[in-house]
Amino acid sequence: MDFVIQQLINAVSLGGVYAMLALGLAIVFSIVRLINFAHGEIMTFGGYGIFLALVFGIPPLGALSIGVGAAVVMALAMERAAFRAMRGADVVALLITSFAVSEILKVLFQNMISPRPVPISLPAAWSSSYRIGDVVIGVGPTISIVVALTALVGLSLFLRRATTGMAMRAAAEDFEMLRLLGVRASRVVATAFAISGLLAGMAALVWTAQRGSVDPMMGFFPVLKAFIATVLGGLGSLGGAVLGGFVVGAIEVMTQAFLPDALSPYRDAIVLACVIATLLVRPNGLLPARSGARS
Amino acid sequence: MTDAVLEVDALNIRYGPVHAVRGVSLSVSEGGVTALLGANGAGKTSIVMAVAGARKIASGAIRIFGQETTGRAPEDIVRAGVAISAEGRRIFASLSVEENLKVAGAVVPDASVEVERRVALMERFPILGQRRRQLAGLLSGGEQQMLAVARALMSAPRLLLLDEPSLGLAPQMVDRIFDIIEELRSEGISILLVEQNATLALQVADRAVVLANGAVAASGDAQTIAGDAVLREAYLAA
Helix, strand or coil, X not given: XXXXXXXXXXXXXXHHHHHHHHHHHHHHHHHHCCCCCCHHHHHHHHHHHHHHHHXXXXXXXXXXXXXXXXXXXHHHHHHHHHHXXXXXXXXXXXXXXXXXXXXXXXXXXXXXXXXXXXXXXXXXXXXXXXXXXXXXXXXXXXXXXXXXXXXXXXXXXXXXXXXXXXXXXXXXXXXXXXXXXXXXXXXXHHHHHHHHHHHHHHHHHHHHHHHCEECCCCCHHHHHHHHHHXXXXXXXXXXXXXXXXXXXXXXXXXXXXXXXXXXXXXXXHHHHHHHHHHHHHCCCCCXXXXXXXXX | CCCEEEEXXXXXXXXXXXXXXXXXXXXXXXCCEEEEEECCCCCHHHHHHHHCXXXXXXXXXXXXXXXXXXXXXXXXXXXXXXXXXXXXXXCCCCCEHHHHXXXXXXXXXXXXXXXHHHHHHHXXXXXXXXXXXXXXXXXXXXXXXXXXXXXXXXXXXXXXXXXXXXXXXXXXXXXXXHHHHHHHHXXXXXXXXXXXXXXXXXXXXXXXXXXXXXXXXXXXXXXXXXXXXXXXXXXXXX
């Protein structure tokens, strides 16, 4: 029983990271029709932000905020430098641009910082654990869950209550009409990127806090899972991205925990098989995007 | 035509090999209503969208309040005093009625003016007030059209572009929409009205332009066009 609860906590913790990353991908896709392959590098950049801040002697909480800020700046810079000029281009052209951005950044990380993992030393208390009854719970996963839920609830409130949030939802439905009403396109797009950067930065925060290092590929693998989550949830659907993130996280943790060792090399294959099976039944994902027909 | 709020001059629009709009000129006078008529695919919507800044034009010029706006972004054209109720209404279905108005209110610089305007519009169209928390996608066609017009009015335009406001509506609702058009005109808002219902459009309009295959087939005084039996037979099917 304890084991099951612990695995459940791990699943929510990992799912929360995937959900934040998937939501960042979905919010940009829903508005700009860009599948941002360089999203992982935004997360990695956030990780290096934390690393550098710690190197310069900034206390842990400050360093973590600097990391999140760095990710937002990176997301906005990416939009300005690479994607703004491509606005209105077709999905394939945008996708290939984002591949290029991703590769360039990875090479820069390797050459300017290090191809190997650099350590992030956070207070030892953060990697300890506490007990509730018979259940031992890690501080890392707890932080991860709290941060993810705060981010998801906060974003949902923003999208529901703030006028800019409403404009984001409207843009996902019919961006041209929104512009015809006088809402500035560049502002909506910049906000979408800023939010995706903020979420990637928070993912970097919980990821590095639990793993204690950053390397050039840090963001790549979790974002790959987040891609799967967005497709599973329904491409362009925000609720779907969050749900997909938690489902992928849960399947991954459960296969790790309960599968016999002999089958563990097939873990990713099993996760993907589950996704394919789901898409065969629901081709538009678990919670399909409402619109998207109009470009 | 020095008092024209909108002048479209020798406009050409191409979509790849398709020459959708061919040398069209038209104007809307201050406080006037110009009806833009013609069959489906005649190029009416292309012209309206070009005026609103949402279509690239191949050649020609568009002047709004005497200022050349060719090539300007839709956001800037709204700020110049032009609003649109687009073809197909294009309300944001997943937003509530009030959220649709709030989003459109983002152009109003003063927040208290924005609230006043929103409240006034929900009083003016009581059905929108009653359904302000409902998802706009759940409104009937006529209610959605009212929302589309109300949303356009949030920017307090001096020139309103109405693209097929009566399309697909029940007869009663069509009358209501035309009443609203009359009201807006009496408030001094100039209107470019795209309609397939030529009979009603010609009753509210002072000028009319008839398009066929992207080119002007006839233009002039609305009454003259309405009285031209040959024209009605050939292009307006009414």
